[in-house]
Amino acid sequence: MKLFVLCSALALASSAFADLLGWDNAYDNASGSLNVVACSDGENGLITRFGFQTFGDIPTFPFVGGAPTIPGWNSPNCGTCFALTFANSTGTHTIHFTAIDAGGADFVTGQNALNLLTNGQAAQVGVINVNATVVNATECGL
Template identity: 45%
Template sequence: MKFTTTLLATLGALAFTSAETVSVSYDTVYDNASGALTSVACSDGSNGLITKYKYNTFGQIPHFPNIGGSSTIPSWNAATCGQCYALTYKGKTVNVLAIDTAPSGFNIAEGAMNNLTGGQAVALGRVTATIKKVGVAKCGLTPKRDLREMEFTA
């Protein structure tokens, strides 16, 4: 089972390494600034936002409300937790942090969808957007460096 989850996470990550189109919808659960990160797939565990960044609520995440679920996250603590994606719709690009699972494409905060669609989230409901994986700094996070990559001076 662990191999299958790892394989699915890897395939999901590969799915959005180059720009392609996906379905984007919204869910107001991600708009609650006091929403607990323990309610999403990328909560705790070695890949979770609580563990990596010490965030406990949605509102503590930089660039909130640009958060949501992604099909690149197959389950709790997936290696793809906390990836940043650039979503583009009709020339407007918004960077969204993936913090939860989604059955297909992306399911983001209504606020993020409004940012993407010029305030048309409710009217449109679902759009087809171009998506591309970008560095986490684009979502306001500081990349976590591996100690083996760091230089030390004496």
């Protein structure tokens, strides 16, 4: 039983660092209104906290989108800054990503952002493995 508990704890610890990043064209529109995402208004919303109105107002645009840490509207995790790291045959690439919406179990960004990470292969790969680390909000210009 102790071995099972130890193995389970190790599995949870290691999965905390690996995540998936997919894409949705909704996040590609710089003039897209923040009123349509979970982090719109409310005490924790990006409109309220920073005065942002559109996706393009966010300093990390196009690296914005949904995150698994945001369960819904007005989450205290709205605006969390992540370093998302992707490694492939061309090397290791890290972006700073601002969480603006609920992402379900994964991270979701625009196709253009995923293209920048995958050398134009977003449509072909669909979803990539990334390592996600919460970093200081100043890394995202907030």
